Amino acid sequence: MPLLAEDRAILTARRTLSICVVAAEIAAAESIGENLERLGYPVFATQSPAQALERIRDGQHRVALVEMNLGETSGMEFLERALEIDPGVYVILMGAASPLELAVDAIKRGAYDFLEYPVNWAHLERTLERLGEEFGRRAHIRDLEDRLLSHLEFHGIVGRSPAIIEVFERVQKIARHFTNVLVVGPTGSGKELVAWALHKLSPVASQRFAVCNCSALVDTLLESQLFGHVRGAFTGATDTRPGLFEYANGGTVFLDEIGEMSLGMQSKLLRVIENREIQRVGSPEVRKVDVRLVAATNRDLRAEVMAGRFREDLFYRLSTLEVRVPSLVERIEDIPLLVQFFLKKYNQAYGKNVRGLTRRAQAVLLRYHWPGNVRELENVVSSACLTAESSFMDIADLPPHLQKPHPAALDLDDTWRPVPIEEVKRQHISRVLEFCAGNRVRAAQILGIGRTSLYRYFKREARLKAKQPKSA
Ligand SMILES: Nc1ncnc2c1ncn2[C@@H]1O[C@H](COP(=O)(O)OP(=O)(O)OP(=O)(O)O)[C@@H](O)[C@H]1O
Ligand SMILES: [Mg+2]
Secondary structure, rough: OOHHHHHHHHHHHHHHOEEEEOOOOOOHHHHHHHHHOOOOEEEEEEEOOOHHHHHHHHOOOEEEEEEEEOEEEHHHHOOOOOHOOOOOOEEEEEEOOOOOHHHHHHHOOOOOEEEOOOOHHHHHHHOOOOOOOHHHHHHHHHHHHHHOOOOOEOEEEEEOOOOHHHHHHHHHHOOOOOEEEEEOOOOOHHHHHHHHHHOOOOOOOOEEEEEEEEEOOOOHHHHHHHEEOOOOOOOOOOOOOOHHHOOOOOOOOEOHHHHHHHHHHHHHHHHHHHHOOOEOEEOOOEEEEEOOEEEEEEEOOHHHHOOOHHHOHHHHHHHOOOEOOOOOOHHHHHHHHHHHHHHHHHHHHOOOOEOOOOOOOOHHHHOOOOOHHHHHHHHHHHHHHHHHHOOOHHHEEEEOHHOHHHHHHHHHOOOOOOOHHHHEEEEHHHHHHHHOOHHHHHHHHHOOOOHHHHHHHHHHHHHHHHOOOOOO
């Protein structure tokens, strides 16, 4: 009789679920194996727990069907070792139905199911069927996420959080029209990618994009790098060379770390911005250049202006159009997607096939405060991908400082005092506001309250403050 399409689908699903049967008696293991093979599952039967674990380590099995009583090793010990080796493996333990606590304990410790032994075939088949469905669902979700990833990439910038989508929209809007843009954001947040996207979406996308890191060079070198020099302009200037502004004429110049530029260089840059003219070092000749300028910094330039370290006029020239790239903690929703993106990259680079993170490792990443932002996350994924021995990266593959509890959580405990609930509220709101650099809309989003409620709260606080007697 020909197979129905549905049956064929079931058989195909079963063929992907390779099972390792481990029983104290080899004859028992083989007999279970033969029955399962008849149902369409690929099976390996053994009486050696060590051999089974070795095969799990090699990634040969998604499922282990294990008798509780294995002689020297207990099923529980096997479970623990198997999950250590591959947190993604499904272990089904088989043993005496009582006491019930044993089964509950097994599930708590991560077993997929606990079935009676000798085998009750109806139960075993149902469990494997359910597992097959879950496995298929997961594979399907991974496949969908993979496809989704290609839609959630904006010129190399990956993200789906409202905060990063705002950036995409702003870049899209600005790119066609800008002459000068300032990109601000903490280190490793993706400012260079944003600068590149601004260029790629601009009308001069086919022209050059020249990058200069302003913090890497002393003034004299920076000046000649940007504006060029003529032969003999300074010791070592053995030839005449155009600078980046001339090189990128018609295209875009990206000045990274603009906040590190000296005041002297800032005034030279201001002239270029105002007149679109440059002078090569050592030459009186003034040359016209037609470039778009993207500048980036992780410093608070307003504060730098206040401190007298940054020219106010240059700041206003640069910041008429500003793109703020949010820190990673402001968009933790992006972490799973970024992990997947980097995993793809490093799987390819290292020739590995790591498929994801265990749930507990993912929880660790979501709780961490990411001072180095996306760059730090990329480094974590790259090294975890390299060290992971199973198909899922686990906590042990993360750097030690991530494995420790979050310091912020400890701080809270250390500074705990018995205070009224209103005081806790006040402190919390002010910390969140500080975290959002004073952005009340974002603060309200994080606090999970309406914007108007937050405004009302501030009004009430201000009224209360005004009523308080002034201290001498
Ligand atoms: N949203 C993102 N999607 C994919 N990769 C990202 C994203 N954001 C940052 N990266 C990657 O993280 C690394 C750091 O990004 P980038 O160099 O753009 O940061 P930055 O803000 O310029 O940092 P810095 O202030 O230290 O110069 C790069 O390897 C970049 O490719
Ligand atoms: Mg950078």
